[in-house]
Amino acid sequence: MFALPPAFEEKMKKILKEEYPAFREGYELPRKFGLRINRDKITPEEFEKLAPFELTPIPWVDNGFYYGENDRPSRHPFYYSGLYYLQEPSAMTPANILPVNPGDKVLDLCAAPGGKATELGAKLHGKGLLAANDISGPRARALLKNVEVFGIPNSLILNEVPAKLAENFPEFFDKILVDAPCSGEGMFRKDPDTAKAWKPEKPLECARMQKEIILRAADMLRPGGMLLYSTCTFSPEENEQMISFLMKERPEFEILPIPNRYEGFAPGRPELIEKEWLPAELWDEDVFDSLTEEQKASLTNCARIWPHRMGGEGHFLALLGKKGDTLELALEEPVVKKGKKKRKEKQSDSAKKFSKELTPFFDFAKDLDVDWDFTRIEVRKGQVYYVPAESAAVRGLVFLRNGLYLGEIRKDRFEPSQALAVSLKKAQYWNAIDLPADDERILHYLKGETIEIEPEEAKSPKGWQLLCVSGYPLGWGKLVNGLLKNKFLASWRLS
Numbered sequence: 429m430f431a432l433p434p435a436f437e438e439k440m441k442k443i444l445k446e447e448y449p450a451f452r453e454g455y456e457l458p459r460k461f462g463l464r465i466n467r468d469k470i471t472p473e474e475f476e477k478l479a480p481f482e483l484t485p486i487p488w489v490d491n492g493f494y495y496g497e498n499d500r501p502s503r504h505p506f507y508y509s510g511l512y513y514l515q516e517p518s519a520m521t522p523a524n525i526l527p528v529n530p531g532d533k534v535l536d537l538c539a540a541p542g543g544k545a546t547e548l549g550a551k552l553h554g555k556g557l558l559a560a561n562d563i564s565g566p567r568a569r570a571l572l573k574n575v576e577v578f579g580i581p582n583s584l585i586l587n588e589v590p591a592k593l594a595e596n597f598p599e600f601f602d603k604i605l606v607d608a609p610c611s612g613e614g615m616f617r618k619d620p621d622t623a624k625a626w627k628p629e630k631p632l633e634c635a636r637m638q639k640e641i642i643l644r645a646a647d648m649l650r651p652g653g654m655l656l657y658s659t660c661t662f663s664p665e666e667n668e669q670m671i672s673f674l675m676k677e678r679p680e681f682e683i684l685p686i687p688n689r690y691e692g693f694a695p696g697r698p699e700l701i702e703k704e705w706l707p708a709e710l711w712d713e714d715v716f717d718s719l720t721e722e723q724k725a726s727l728t729n730c731a732r733i734w735p736h737r738m739g740g741e742g743h744f745l746a747l748l749g750k751k752g753d754t755l756e757l758a759l760e761e762p763v764v765k766k767g768k769k770k771r772k773e774k775q776s777d778s779a780k781k782f783s784k785e786l787t788p789f790f791d792f793a794k795d796l797d798v799d800w801d802f803t804r805i806e807v808r809k810g811q812v813y814y815v816p817a818e819s820a821a822v823r824g825l826v827f828l829r830n831g832l833y834l835g836e837i838r839k840d841r842f843e844p845s846q847a848l849a850v851s852l853k854k855a856q857y858w859n860a861i862d863l864p865a866d867d868e869r870i871l872h873y874l875k876g877e878t879i880e881i882e883p884e885e886a887k888s889p890k891g892w893q894l895l896c897v898s899g900y901p902l903g904w905g906k907l908v909n910g911l912l913k914n915k916f917l918a919s920w921r922l923s
């Protein structure tokens with residue numbers, strides 16, 4: 429029988445009451461595997477036609493599918509061309525529910541390795557800004573890779589503490605996701621080590637950290653904006669009690685109903701903020717007393733995903749609105765402020781200044797069917813970037829990327845980047861070679877090998893080529909005498 433910490437079992441019996449036996453039996457069932465389609469590259473319908481695996485739609489995620497235990501989607505070329513992300517099905521829910529529109533300024537505050545940030549970025553369709561942050565350096569690097577594989581051009585990847593971000597971005601973002609570090613009680617079946625590491629104090633330890641994170645997030649949201657708070661745990665301390673704490677500390681926040689709420693979501697539980705859920709000395713009477721009956725009742729707007737009720741491991745979600753401007757404001761065209769114009773003028777000066785150094789890039793860019801805003805091209809130590817149109821004050825912050833890394837200028841030649849390749853559509857580069865997914869040369873290419881190209885497969889017999897798999901860009905190569913020299917990024921290669 430799957431081993432659970434006894435104190436956890438006791439707590440869950442109290443929360444779930446007569447549902448507990450079904451919950452407990454669920455640990456003996458095989459777990460479900462999910463993949464989520466990159467909606468900026470392909471529609472679920474198109475992917476179903478193309479998919480090499482058997483897929484079953486996830487009922488509450490419009491671009492999510494279950495796949496079979498024996499499939500290996502992480503080794504398929506479509507994974508490398510950013511067509512999907514592998515993700516536990518209930519973890520797909522927060523980014524699916526947060527209403528993000530192209531043009532929004534979006535922050536994912538605890539983003540690594542990017543399961544939710546990639547969906548938020550795909551929803552932006554290249555317009556607006558995706559700021560994705562993680563406090564851990566190694567995890568932020570994994571986040572950068574996943575955002576790049578997804579081809580998201582308008583991203584800012586940060587490695588900061590929330591307090592520092594809050595200094596730079598007061599009331600700046602339209603939408604914020606806080607997928608908080610938590611005690612991970614919904615991860616036990618997927619990762620039995622989390623169950624071994626669990627102890628009764630863990631939820632409270634996490635709650636202390638979450639309080640700081642959620643307040644800093646609240647301060648970075650503009651009035652009228654929306655914040656989605658989620659955890660993959662069941663404990664009231666990290667869920668209903670955390671939302672109550674926010675409403676006490678920031679009374680301008682209210683819990684919104686989840687749009688098109690899936691019938692399988694269980695409501696949040698107002699009674700879980702009552703005294704019996706914490707040892708007396710830890711119970712925050714102030715929080716409880718400060719909330720109105722209406723606020724307490726609105727906790728039912730939150731959603732609990734229970735693994736014995738739905739095909740997912742478990743999650744908690746709360747969609748919050750910050751009172752102020754109307755929520756619809758985020759849908760309007762951004763207002764061009766005077767300050768912004770000045771910045772543009774300044775940028776075009778710098779573009780002029782760099783124009784000579786950038787000549788090799790401009791020569792290459794002539795062959796790309798991209799509607800560039802040249803004021804956004806920046807070059808630093810030979811590396812060329814396309815910074816997001818929505819500028820963010822990054823001064824003094826640790827960031828790994830601001831915008832799309834386009835490539836490098838080396839001795840008067842421009843070497844396009846892997847990130848640029850996967851951010852393009854096949855039709856945007858005239859010299860594209862398109863091979864089907866089952867052509868074994870694709871696997872050789874992904875391993876970093878040189879591959880042979882027949883004359884009729886390439887439009888031009890030499891020079892840069894964009895290698896595509898079934899119509900989706902995978903990476904660059906240089907064609908010389910029928911051989912495609914491999915330019916697939918070494919750190920992304922298939923081993």
Ligand SMILES: C[S@@+](CC[C@H](N)C(=O)[O-])C[C@H]1O[C@@H](n2cnc3c(N)ncnc32)[C@H](O)[C@@H]1O
Pocket residue numbers: 519537538539540541542543544545561562563564567588589590607608609610637641
């Ligand atoms: C639940 S995981 C996020 C998973 C991610 N949203 C995804 O879907 O792939 C929580 C993340 O929060 C990060 N974290 C922990 N404390 C943090 C803090 N104070 N500020 C920002 N990130 C933090 C951890 O490094 C971890 O990557």
